[in-house]
Amino acid sequence: TKRVLTGITPSGTPHLGNYAGAIRPAIRASVQPDTDAFFFLADYHALIKCEDPQRVARSRLEIAATWLAAGLDPDKVTFYRQSDIPEIPEFSWMLTCITSKGLMNRAHAYKAAVDQNQAKGVDPDDGVNMGLYSYPILMAADILMFNAHLVPVGRDQIQHIEMARDIAQRFNHMYGQGKDFFVLPYELIDETVATLPGLDGRKMSKSYDNTIPLFEGGEKLLQSTINRIVTDSRQPGEPKDTEGSHLFELYEVFSTPEQAEAFKAELHDGLGWGEAKKKLFERINAEIAPMREKYNDLMANPDRIEEILLAGAAKARQISMPLMEQLRAAVGLRSPH
Numbered sequence: 624t625k626r627v628l629t630g631i632t633p634s635g636t637p638h639l640g641n642y643a644g645a646i647r648p649a650i651r652a653s654v655q656p657d658t659d660a661f662f663f664l665a666d667y668h669a670l671i672k673c674e675d676p677q678r679v680a681r682s683r684l685e686i687a688a689t690w691l692a693a694g695l696d697p698d699k700v701t702f703y704r705q706s707d708i709p710e711i712p713e714f715s716w717m718l719t720c721i722t723s724k725g726l727m728n729r730a731h732a733y734k735a736a737v738d739q740n741q742a743k744g745v746d747p748d749d750g751v752n753m754g755l756y757s758y759p760i761l762m763a764a765d766i767l768m769f770n771a772h773l774v775p776v777g778r779d780q781i782q783h784i785e786m787a788r789d790i791a792q793r794f795n796h797m798y799g800q801g802k803d804f805f806v807l808p809y810e811l812i813d814e815t816v817a818t819l820p821g822l823d824g825r826k827m828s829k830s831y832d833n834t835i836p837l838f839e840g841g842e843k844l845l846q847s848t849i850n851r852i853v854t855d856s857r858q859p860g861e862p863k864d865t866e867g868s869h870l871f872e873l874y875e876v877f878s879t880p881e882q883a884e885a886f887k888a889e890l891h892d893g894l895g896w897g898e899a900k901k902k903l904f905e906r907i908n909a910e911i912a913p914m915r916e917k918y919n920d921l922m923a924n925p926d927r928i929e930e931i932l933l934a935g936a937a938k939a940r941q942i943s944m945p946l947m948e949q950l951r952a953a954v955g956l957r958s959p960h
C-alpha cells in the first residue's frame with residue numbers, strides 16, 4: 624500500500640491554487656487502489672504567519688469544509704487537524720535536534736524574507752520568527768510521522784519535501800541501527816498545474832493578494848474576481864496570443880484538452896477578453912458549482928466539522944502514538960519494551 628499525505632495551512636480562504644495544485648490531485652490519488660490517504664489542516668503552521676486568532680479559526684472551518692466538499696470521504700481518508708496530534712510537535716523537536724542549521728538557512732521562505740529585508744536595508748532577520756525558520760522541520764514531522772510515500776503539492780513545496788527526505792535519511796542513519804524508521808517521501812506534482820497563476824500572472828498566493836476564492840462569496844464573487852484578471856489591451860476582433868496568457872492557463876487547468884484547444888482557436892480568432900472571462904467563469908463554475916452546496920451546508924454546521932476532525936485524529940493517533948513510543952526508545956529517552 625502507498626501512503627499519500629498532504630496538508631493545507633489554515634491562514635486564509637482556500638483559493639483555486641490550493642484546489643488545483645493540492646486538493647484535486649490529492650483526492651484523485653486517494654481513490655487509487657492500494658492507497659491510504661492522510662489529509663490534514665496544518666494549523667500549527669498557520670501560527671507562523673497569521674497572528675489573527677479569528678482568521679485562523681475561520682480559515683480552519685473553510686479549509687475543512689473545502690476538503691469535504693471536494694469529495695474527501697472521511698471514512699476512507701484519515702482527515703485530521705495537526706494540533707490534535709500531540710506526537711507531531713514532540714517528533715518535530717526530535718527532528719529539530721538532528722537537523723543542521725545550515726539546511727534551514729537554505730529554505731526558500733526564510734531566504735525570501737532575508738532578501739526582502741536586505742533590499743530594504745534593514746536587519747536581515749527582521750520580522751523572522753523561529754517558526755518560519757524551522758518551518759520545514761515541522762513539515763518533515765507531518766510527513767514522516769505517517770511514513771508517507773507521496774505528497775501531492777504545488778511546485779512551491781518541492782524544496783520542503785526534499786528537506787523532509789534529507790531529515791528522514793539522517794534519522795534513519797543516526798538511530799535506525801540497520802532498519803529504516805522512515806520511507807523517503809516524494810512530491811506528487813500535477814504537471815498540468817504545478818503553479819497556478821493569480822489575477823496578475825504571478826503565482827496565485829495569499830501573500831500576493833491575487834487569489835480567486837474557491838467557494839467563499841459564491842458565484843458572484845467568483846465571477847467578479849475573474850473579471851479582474853489582468854490581460855493585454857487587445858480589442859475584440861484582434862487575435863489574442865495564448866502563449867504566456869495566464870487567463871488561458873487558468874482555462875486549461877479547468878478543462879479537457881479538447882475544450883482548451885477550442886478556446887485557444889476562439890482567442891486566435893479574436894474573441895474579446897470580456898467574453899473570454901465569461902467563458903472562463905463558466906468553465907470553472909461548471910467544475911465547482913456541484914461542490915458549493917455541500918460547502919455551504921458544512922459551513923453552517925461547524926459542530927459536524929469538529930466531529931469529523933476529532934474522529935480523524937483518533938484514527939491518526941493509532942499510528943502516531945505507537946510510533947512515538949518506538950522513537951522515544953530509539954533516541955534513548957525510554958527503555959525499549
Ligand code: TYM
Nearest residue numbers: 629630631632640641644645665765776777817818819827
Ligand atoms: P499552503 O497552505 O500554502 O498551500 C496548500 C497547497 O496548495 C498549493 N498551492 C498551489 N499550487 C499550485 N498553484 C498555486 N498558485 C498554489 N498555491 C498554493 C501548495 O503547493 C500546497 O500544496 N507548508 C504547506 C502545508 C503543509 C504541508 C505539510 C503540505 C504543512 N505540512 C506536509 C504537505 C505535507 C503550506 O503552507 O501550504
